[in-house]
Amino acid sequence: MSDPRAALEAIGQLPDTEIDIADAALQLARVDAPEADWQAARAHLSGLAREAVLLAAEVPDDDLSAQAGALAGLLVGTHGYEGDTDSYDDPANANLIHVIERRRGLPVALGILWLHTVRAAGWSGHGIDFPGHFLVALSGHGEQAVLDVFGGGASLHAPDLRALVKRVEGPKAELRPGLLRPMGARAVLLRLQNNIKLRRLRAGELKGALACTEDMLRIAPDEPILWRDAALMNQRLDQVAAALRCFERFLVLVPNGDAASRVRAAMDELRSRLN
Structure with a gap:
């Protein structure tokens, strides 16, 4: 595979709909952790895609609940992915290679794996830039199922979303238009990297934060x-x-x-x- 930074620059020239979100996250992870085994991570992504194709043959295209259950069965049940509640601020939680190795990560990193699997299955899904908590939505036939991938893929309904926004923004916060607006692939990747940038800034690692910003600019020039x-x-x-x-x-x-x-x-x- 080409140099990861060159790959990121090529991704930066693509229309959003043509971005392979998992491969792009893998290139970002390679830059961040050049010693990590990216080839094993890539093989795992290919395996997930193959398993997703088999899932799709067993699940109706118009049954979002069945799709959500099948995805949770694969990603959580079979492969053991979960949110890292013990060491949330560990930078490894935002690096896709390490997330794959550890089967633990931040909501947005886990969400990329879910979106990768959704796409391989031929289903429709997107990220949601919910305040303080990245979510994934499955969509089809005028309906939408909102999932908390950090919480094992649990379905979230209006009362759950209302409680979540209050937890993040305070007791007076309420659901409002735009909170469930879909995110494109590029925006999801930027949210992933922003976690790394902010952690480096908080640690006083200004040069590292700048390097992360430069990588973000490669995919979003x-x-x-x-x-x-x-x-x-x-x-x-x-x-x-x-x-x-x-x-x-x-x-x-x-x-x-x-x-x-x-x-x-x-x-x-x-x-x-x-x-």
Whole structure:
């Protein structure tokens, strides 16, 4: 397989619907953990896909409940995947290779495995960027089944979702339009990597956080917030020329507005350092 960073850049040029979400997460994991056995992880993903094809032959296309049960039987029952409640902040929980090795991970990392299996089965599914907790939805025939993959694939109904949003946002929070909006593959991958970036920032690993942001930009080269974040990190590392390049790219994507004005002011201050 090609260099993982080159693979990420190729993924960055694909339309969202053509992204193989599990393979993309595998490339990100290879960059993050170059010593890990990515070939074994890839073989496991291929095995899951084959098992998903067999599942699909036994489950009606219009029975979302049966699909959810079959997926849980495969991923949780057969392969033992579960949410890591004991060491939630362990960076391994956001690295797909390590998640496959340990059979434990964050909601979004587990969700990628579920979405990979859903796609291989020929069913329809997507991620949900729910506040504080990534979810997976199966859809079809005008219906949707929302699943908590961190909780073994449990089906969540309106009272469950209401309780979840209150737990995250406080007792006054309520369900509102947009909370169950589908996420594309690229957005799911960015949420996965954002877990790594935030953990590195909290640990004071600024160079590592910048490297993670640069990998995110490889798969999402038109994401202006990431260019701004990269610029600010380069600025804190006193890498002035790199910071200016990132700010310039931000302005190509966001040429007007308050954010653009603040970026231009920051660029003027950086240029003064060069003089």
